[in-house]
Amino acid sequence: MTITADQRAELDQIRSATFTTRRATVPALEEILFEPLPVLDHGFVRVIDYMGDDSAVVQAARVSYGRGTKKVSEDEGLIRYLMRHWHSTPFEMCEIKYHVKLPIFVARQWIRHRTANVNEYSARYSILDREFYLPAPEHLAAQSSSNRQGRAGVLEGEEASRVMDLLREDAERCWRDYAWMLNEEIDGAEPVDPSRQGLARELARMNLTLNTYTQWYWKTDLLNLMNFLRLRADSHAQYEIRAYADVMVDAMERWVPLTSRAFRDYRMNAATISAPGLAVLRRMLAGEAVAQPDSGLSPREWRELMAVLGRPA
Amino acid sequence: MTITADQRAELDQIRSATFTTRRATVPALEEILFEPLPVLDHGFVRVIDYMGDDSAVVQAARVSYGRGTKKVSEDEGLIRYLMRHWHSTPFEMCEIKYHVKLPIFVARQWIRHRTANVNEYSARYSILDREFYLPAPEHLAAQSSSNRQGRAGVLEGEEASRVMDLLREDAERCWRDYAWMLNEEIDGAEPVDPSRQGLARELARMNLTLNTYTQWYWKTDLLNLMNFLRLRADSHAQYEIRAYADVMVDAMERWVPLTSRAFRDYRMNAATISAPGLAVLRRMLAGEAVAQPDSGLSPREWRELMAVLGRPA
Amino acid sequence: MTITADQRAELDQIRSATFTTRRATVPALEEILFEPLPVLDHGFVRVIDYMGDDSAVVQAARVSYGRGTKKVSEDEGLIRYLMRHWHSTPFEMCEIKYHVKLPIFVARQWIRHRTANVNEYSARYSILDREFYLPAPEHLAAQSSSNRQGRAGVLEGEEASRVMDLLREDAERCWRDYAWMLNEEIDGAEPVDPSRQGLARELARMNLTLNTYTQWYWKTDLLNLMNFLRLRADSHAQYEIRAYADVMVDAMERWVPLTSRAFRDYRMNAATISAPGLAVLRRMLAGEAVAQPDSGLSPREWRELMAVLGRPA
Amino acid sequence: MTITADQRAELDQIRSATFTTRRATVPALEEILFEPLPVLDHGFVRVIDYMGDDSAVVQAARVSYGRGTKKVSEDEGLIRYLMRHWHSTPFEMCEIKYHVKLPIFVARQWIRHRTANVNEYSARYSILDREFYLPAPEHLAAQSSSNRQGRAGVLEGEEASRVMDLLREDAERCWRDYAWMLNEEIDGAEPVDPSRQGLARELARMNLTLNTYTQWYWKTDLLNLMNFLRLRADSHAQYEIRAYADVMVDAMERWVPLTSRAFRDYRMNAATISAPGLAVLRRMLAGEAVAQPDSGLSPREWRELMAVLGRPA
Secondary structure (H helix, E strand, O other), X not given: OOOOHHHHHHHHHHHHOOEEEOOOOXXXXXXXXXXXXXXXXXXXXXXXXXXXXXXXXXXXXXXXXXXXXXXXXXXXXXXXXXXXXXXOHHHHHOEXXXXXXXXXXXXXXXXXXXXXXXXXXXXXXXXXXXXXXXXXXHHOEEEOOOOXXXXXXXXXXXXXXXXXXHHXXXXXXXXXXXXXXXXXXXXXXXXXXXXXXXXXXXXXXXXOEOOEEEEEEEEEEHHHHHXXXXXXXXXXXXXXXXXXXXXHHHHHHHHOHHHHHHHXXXXXXXXXXXHHHHHHHHHHHOOOOOOHHHOOOOHHHHHHHHHHHOOOO | OOOOHHHHHHHHHHHHOOEEEOOOOOHHHHOOOOOOEEEOOOEEEEEEEEEOOHHHHHHHHHOOOOOOOOOHXXXXXXXXXXXXXXXXXXXXXXXXXXXXXXXXXXXXXXXXXXXXXXXXXXOOOOOOOOOEOOOOHHHOEEEOOOOOOOEEEEOOHHHHHHHHHHHHHHHHHHHHHHHHHHOOOOOOOOOOOOOOOOEOHHHHHHXXXXXXXXXXXXXXXXXXXXXXXXXXXXXXXXXXXXXXXXXXXXXXXXXOHHHHHXXXXXXXOOEEEOHHHHHHHHHHHOOOOOOHHHOOOOHHHHHHHHHHHOOOO | OOOOHHHHHHHHHHHHOOEEEOOOOOHHHHOOOOOOEEEOOOEEEEEEEEEOOHHHHHHHHHOOOOOOOOOHHHHHXXXXXXXXXXXXXXXXXXXXXXXXXXXXXXXXXXXXXXXXXXXXXXXXXXXXXXXXXXXXXXXXXXXXOOOOOOEEEEOOHHHHHHHHHHHHHHHHHHHHHHHHHHOOOOOOOOOOOOOOOOEOHHHHHXXXXXXXXXEEEEEEEHHHHHHHHHHHOOOOOOHHHHHHHHHHHHHHHHHOHHHHHHHHHHHHOOXXXXXXHHHHHHHHHOOOOOOHHHOOXXXXXXXXXXXXXXXXX | OOOOHHHHXXXXXXXXXXXXXXXXXXXXXXXXXXXXXXXOOOEEEEEEEEEOOHHHHHHHHHOOOOOOOOOHHHHHXXXXXXXXXXXXXXXXHOEEEEEEEEEHHHHHHHOOOOOOEEEEOOOOOOOOOOOEOOOOHHHOEEEOOOOOOOEEEEOOHHHHHHHHHHHHHHHHHHHHHHHHHHOXXXXXXXXXXXXOOOEOHHHHHHHOEOOEEEEEXXXXXXXXXXXXXXXXXXXXXXHHHHHHHHHHHHHHHHHOXXXXXXXXXXXXOOEEEOHHHHHXXXXXXXXXXXXXXXXXXXXXXXXXXXXXXXXXO
């Protein structure tokens, strides 16, 4: 993570100011408010604002005049009930806003979650910094031969170092040429050549590689945050976006601990079992030794079901 | 507006508690936080939470690390620029949540604004109070004969009083029969008859009239709030929903005064002039005396244009 | 279902016209296109347009230039894979449009599904017909005492007939008074009294009961249709909206048979088992006799899990 | 535009098949259905499906049982009325689906329009072709010095040719290295080296430049299409996305000619005039010679208003 001294000063200043409010406030989240939480080599997630807490979920479900909360155990019971029975609207009553710095190829996956508000740093208007994502050696994954969108093992030796060199050199050359085409005063670039006009920013940016870092403000409600995290903190998600989701899961824990616990139990660590899968399960519970060929499931579904049940396929 | 003593106590309790926060806080809005603002005969709007302020708009547009604001005049200039050029995403960075009590027929208009989060009091689960909207005499409008969805004048004399009687009697009878069918302990209803089962709540509610009051929590972002207010605080909106929108415009003024001013200038009190309308305007500004028949506009469009220009049609 | 002779003629005319198209076309759905499928006592669902078929899902997943489909078995395999792994966007590539006639209280539940397009018949602009939903005797459910939003048994004898009378009389009186207040030429209402102005339509409608029928055009994509049907064709949904969902499930079967099958297996008849539930399941499969008290589940969750597994609670 | 012989054959096959349907069908749009319309150097837009026509707008506004259309002149009048008065829902009743090939930096602007359905070609799963956008000489724009996100003039001579060389060389080198890292059988790349594992596709793609072409299926309704086109076919939009929007405006003309005409008159070629702007206008129409300093408008707003009115600033 790269934060300049000026940015650090801004952060300290913003973090040191406090105000008095009648709104629901969450001290555990306030602790990390505005602070950049590092992700990957230069990225971060900063929680920069929030609205509501666990009680706001309860309050909305009860459409109450006051805090609407009762004993903590009753509130937790209600939250778990809502989660289990797929009630969605009470969880939409909490909102959170982040400032995120992330590689462009990660931003392109992220933006597919449409029920959110986004303001991205504009490369049409501004100049992007010379910062690129380069995988750590343990994340320089080889292509899986069985799963077209999967990884298998890690590149090693000469191949690994050649790949790292290419990623670094190509990103740097592209950025250097981008800066040359712009012909503006830019930190780390050549001085301006007054005999040249300079290419429009909105065009020059097309020369950058997809691991260049961008930034945005991203705001969503608690329901859609959970939808995002369920998919992106999952083991099938690409490692690079999962790194962001993992940090966000931790911040969510600070914000709405009761909802977080219900989310883990009923979403993240739960499993959906298909109708044919349930039929298999019932036979097994009745004592039958079911094997894939007579299960009615395809080999792939059979393996997935056995994995969920913690049994050998 | 009908607030019970219990509800008043809850409100006072919630209003008296204050907390310390690092979040942007708006004292003018905090003043009215949680307080029911009366609308119509029994309805209200309560602002119950908010996120962000005018600075949050500026901050998002600049994707900044700190408060992102500069001098107030520069911030206002940027907000006006964003509004004028239909930039939408920075205004999505602020969020507001209301508790609203409103007649069902108003709720049905309101819900058509889909980009919002809603939790309505459930008549499937709970019992609705005996409260109905009855228009004040000055709002007992006659049907317009020229505009099928418009009003023209006000009913008077015997017709007015007969209409008022019917509205009141029908609403009350329907509620009384609703309560009878439920056969539960309800304030203002007959005692429970232990020999009867009672109709399911989810069915009994169908006997209520559309002026019965319901309540909901409604949460939206500043952009969609403005879209709502532009349509519903407009003179073409039905009076009953406009009464709510007007109160919300005032609360918005407290919350985001710079955005509110820009909103009035570039949305509420602005006018969109069509391509043919602009052609007419250019001819008029060049000194030509244009009349409807040679304007290229239909009579109706001509009248609308002259109204915008403050000229006789 | 009440269709006038004029409407029937319009339907026959629209159904008899055919056109030539290059678009994907589904004969089984074309068969019922435009035809009102009866629901409840006066309601209906009419499929009035559609875009795409099962192949469009496959095509989108493959971003292909042509039909993008391979053998039916491969296409079905892909669709089942997408459904099982919660891929959502390929299912958004199909669209369907309905004309629905439904009681207002059902419309109020339905409209909570926001990701859809709606045009409702406007009672501000037009006059509503004298048609109300009255439950058939076998659906005149009593209130459940254990589940506040549930039904339990059916009202019988005198109570049933009194409830039916009240529902009918109140709806009819309210409509009659609505018509009287309007003072317009309306089928089934008194003649116009020229000495009266008539109340504005947008006001008079508030006198109607919530079982009055309304109509709308409702359009959504296949993904959101499935989200709707999963909740509304479910046994926990109120009977009256389920009656609509059931008819729509059948029409979906005609439209996209492969997707429908996957939908039944992986959504409608599937079950989500929580993390604590999975732990119980593993113990049971390992031969342990688990009982609720040592299961880590609440009594309610235990009952729900046993129901899913087809075992006594 | 680069279409392989195989793709051409698929297109011809899909274009030659016709079906019989009861749905509204638009011959002028059917003519170009599936056909790639060239955009930029290698891009295209293909209309691949649609639902509804001008009549569907009218039909929805009237919630009719049949075609719902009357005389063409009445239908057009209604469509113009709906457009003028910002009625939105009837235009949501038509839907269109495109297959688009476009540079990644254009895709990143495009995706900000969230109310649409998207399936993008996955570079996590598949391998991207060696195709990059390189501006034609007349679009190699210089940076504007007055407008930070604008263009001013065109690069010429040596600067232009050096920029073109850099764009080409960097894109090609990055793609070549991408292909090397993948170590798979790829047209135009080196043969596979069996001693290397090959980098995971989801990682290798990060080495590509932002002018690399991607493809997607993009589906939206007519209202949101117009929102997209109003912003992206506008002179302030970046040339490269405008090139796509222009082609889509033409296709829309074929599809819904009445709506298109209204869209041009009331959206694309209309102007919104602010409250202070209207005040100026009224003074001018009353014969006053208003100048910027006494107009109450900022210099920038004054220039914008004069431009709309076709007068010297």
